[in-house]
Amino acid sequence: MSQVEERSITLTVNGQNHELHVQPRKLLADALREDCHLTGTHVGCEHGVCGACTVLVDGKPVRSCLTYAIQMEGHEVSTVESVAIDGALSPLQQALHEAHGLQCGFCTPGIVMTFEAYLKRNPEPSDAEIRDVLSGNLCRCTGYQNIVKAIQKAAEQMRRNTDYVAP
Amino acid sequence: MKPSAFDYFRPSSLDEALEQLAACGAGAKVIAGGQSLGPMLNMRLAMPSALIDLNDLTELAHIRDAGETLVIGALTRHDGIAQSSLVQARCPLLAQAAQTIGHYAIRQRGTIGGSLAHADPAAQFPLIAMTLGADIEIAGRRGSRRVAAADFFVSVMATALAPDEIIRCVHFPTAGASEGSAFRTFNRRHGDYAIVAAATTVALDGDRATRVRLGLSGIGATPQSLDAVVRPFAGRVADATWAAEVARAVRAAVSPEDDPRMPAVYRKELTETLVTRALVSAVGRAKGLTP
Secondary structure (H helix, E strand, C coil): CCCCCCEEEEEEECCEEEEEEECCCCEHHHHHHHHCCCCCCCCCCCCCCCCCCEEEECCEEEECCCCEHHHHCCCEEECHHHCCECCECCHHHHHHHHCCCCCCCCCHHHHHHHHHHHHHHCCCCCHHHHHHHHCCCCCCCCCCHHHHHHHHHHHHHHHHHCCCCCC | CCCCCCEEECCCCHHHHHHHHHHHCCCEEEECCCCCHHHHHHCCCCCCCEEEECCCCHHHCCEEECCCEEEEECCCEHHHHHHCHHHHHHCHHHHHHHCCCCCHHHHHHCEHHHHHHHCCCCCHHHHHHHHHCCEEEEEECCEEEEEEHHHHEEECCEECCCCCCEEEEEEEECCCCCEEEEEEEECCCCCCCCCEEEEEEEEEECCEEEEEEEEEECCCCCCEECHHHHHHHCCCECCHHHHHHHHHHHHHHCCCCCECCECHHHHHHHHHHHHHHHHHHHHHHHCCCCC
8 A cells, every 4th residue: 555644643642632643554652752752762673572662551561663653542641751740750760760770771661661550550579570571671781680679669669658558 | 664554444343343354355454462463564574455453342352251161352462361360260271371471561462362363383372272172263244153273273374264354252161170281381581482382281080190181382383282192191190200201202293393593303302391391280280289
């Protein structure tokens, strides 16, 4: 198909509606970066392996390089730009900072989004569970040890913040 | 933009999807989770003229207990299957395998219907469908039909699905009493496709195996059932020696492709090891000794 018309869509990102004109083949990752000017979502491998482009769709982590912007009509997309409130880092972001869970930072937005979602579902994860989930996010700087430490630290902080009661 | 241009349709019912699929002709592709199709589009290994998006078809997202079978809708996500207490209780082999598919984010989006239709020879759901003898229910404009897994998988990424058909649901036989099951997979990196994977169920009467089923992936163009090879080992005490003996027989029976990067002897070695471990684990579960 040589000519496919652009479509007008409404993309809801971080609670804001964006009116976009996109071809159906426009990746969500590219729409976020190029059309919504939200460049916190990083594009690495562009085939679902590296996890850098992970965003939340209706609260669940999703590869934005394997979804098309047009598919997101009627859904809520959340990106790393929504995580810090009024400039204050989330407990997970703060823990990544304190535990040296990042160096170059390229993979960090995907890790933040994945674990913002995962820690809501599993507030008291084992190291093995963290590593299983973290296996979907490639980091070439840290060797992962400090990321696991940071996630444990964040989970602990979040449990304290919410008066979490162990099951 | 990575993929080549395609038209896009988002039907709200299965009937509408089937009509659109027929109207678009052979160049159209159905997309559900897109976790396999997406990479193929980005790399332009596939260049469909249109995508028909099934994600609004909530009628296809369900897990139903039908007594001797679990009926799982094609749009059910991997994570939904892995986390379902119904699947864990009634078809634990399926839940265990689902937990190992790709990565956490992939499992949120990928669907069982998509995995079966894609028919990657190393994927988990085709192997479990083959091992348990699941039926795949296919919808077409002229009605539905049920195809046994053994007839559904034709070759590498080739199935019995006609171009104008869509998978509606899968019927998985549920686990019997005093039956244990286990799934073992080997890959170089966590979350990668299996080099070899083994799935087994063992039913016991006391210490003796009454029924053994075994499926393997990584040894051929489709997942294989090795039931004919393991059947003679029923009726014996299912201990560690027995498991090792079954695994040796399975190793002798398989003839994987010889690839310079992955010699046949390596896959045979993996087969023996994984089958032994899977059998021992399934027996332990059948006895209620291990979770």
